[in-house]
Amino acid sequence: MSSLDSPNNPVLIAGETGVPARVMPRNRTGSALKRADNRAAYMFLLPWLAGIILITALPMLASLYLSFTDYAVIGLPSWVGLENYIRLFTSDRRFITSIWVTLKYVCFSVPLVLLFSLTVAVALNRGLRGLAIYRSLFYVPSLIGASVGIGLLWKEVFGERGVVNAILAWFGVAGRGWINNPTFALPSVIALNVWTFGASMVIFLAALRQIPESYYEAASIDGANAWQRFRRITLPLITPVIFFNTVLLLINSFQSFTQAFVVSNGRGGPVDSTLLYSLYLYQQAFQQLQMGYASAMAWVLLIAIGLATALMFWSSRYWVFYGDR
């Protein structure tokens, strides 16, 4: 099982190669060993192929089937046709709430993470001393941000007697229990997600370092100021990386679970204000044991993520700049 919402992205540390320039492996030409290769390759792929069939494809088909049934683990699934889907969109208030909560979560945290990570990456890319130390320190929240421990910490930080209120008190502002307040609970969870911008930042930093210094020198000679250099050189050249980061963040934040779970003790409260989609799906599947209904939710999520990703790829022709075209 892959972990649900970990912001860690091995691409980064794995290297400055992280940004996939060319996705498909190249063909080796003139291989006389093709047939032998064929058999050996499938032997090497055996564990993965078994996994694809047994723990990916079959469960997916089964969950598609279950989504058209009523199934409570005990007994057999009974076919109900489209009823689950109809109920989701017509008579389940909490489902609609969970969609709104998730959309708010995604629409605020993705742009904010992009903004913070790009800004700090640009600042770090100016030949500062101690770059490696800064990079590591900014990356620390990404390492621990998805853990239950940090969720618990956050709950106290934004709690009635937490650090946030202690700081506000210095300025004479009376604080409140942010996490227990329906208006501020979700923003607190979003803040936690934004806190982990380091992973995206490192990917941006790797891309920025590949832009040749001579571009900036040429622009300076032409009299371009710092903002113009950023706007006309940096930004266009890193659009592929912005695209890559955005897709990654989108997919991850649609599936966020742990922090909303911890902060609301698994309930999605107060007043369902932190009821993220994954959390509601968990409640339906593992607390209410509505396996058929939850499967329908899973497929709606898959379609939503698919659409969002497709939209990104479609829009990318209008704003992503590939140097070789």
Added chain:
Amino acid sequence: MATAKTYDPELLRAERRRRENLRRLKGLGLHLLLIGLLCIMLYPVIWMVFSALRPEAEIFGDMGFIPTNWTLDNFVRGWQLYGNMTFTQFYVNSFIICALAIVGNLIACSMAAYAFARLEFRGKWILFAVMLGTMMLPIHVQLIPQYIFFLNIGWVNTILPLVVPKFLAHDAFFIFLMVQFMRSLPNELEQAAVVDGANYWQRYWRIILPLSMPALATTAVFTFINTYNDFFSQLIYLTDTSRMTVPVALRLFLDPSGGASSFGGLFAMVLVSIGPVLGFFLASQRLLTKGIATQGFK
């Protein structure tokens, strides 16, 4: 004339000095901004460290930032969170799962990656596309049938549902990572081995794997961090107290009836729980940077 004056060496030097100073000033300002941002970001963590080290009664309130009365009580109390179960058991459980997950990912993902990166076979493009596609799949669409299946074969409340998928290369991301790396290795070494009569397994085991150390290390580190932090699957599959892992056990602090109303104990245990992740990261940083360097001259 003015133009003649521009070449006055004295003036030029002054101008250069002025620019140098301006640049330094800007650099200093930037450093201050970045350090300020870091302080704000890491403040909660530092607050937690100090809170864990002070007596329970002094955690909330105007007792100053740095504790006056240092104590390790919270760690002792927190460690014995739950009846007769201590965190020792939870850490053992977590580390067993992490160790097996690392072994599984290293073997299964590197085998698949070797095939994709170094061998030609029918259906390669389709399978590679499938592999990339699975990276984007939300786990929810597989989760429920998987759970029902594992329940029926009696695997719930064992570590098997958490570990076996790793031996089937379920984390496609790491396959992708290793493919990227192995693709960049020169052909000559492997061809020399072919001349010497090495079979596929020997080429994979003796030549490609040792050369892929940086990618393998990266995989190991991130498998550890992701598995150790993973909450969702462990929450679902490990319900028995004696099987619980660290994140699932930490969750008990949320339960008001769980006897864990101690904030000091909570902070102490949260602090201990993030230790292994930070330790693993710091210990592997040199290896990881070396990995970057190795990839540099491809």
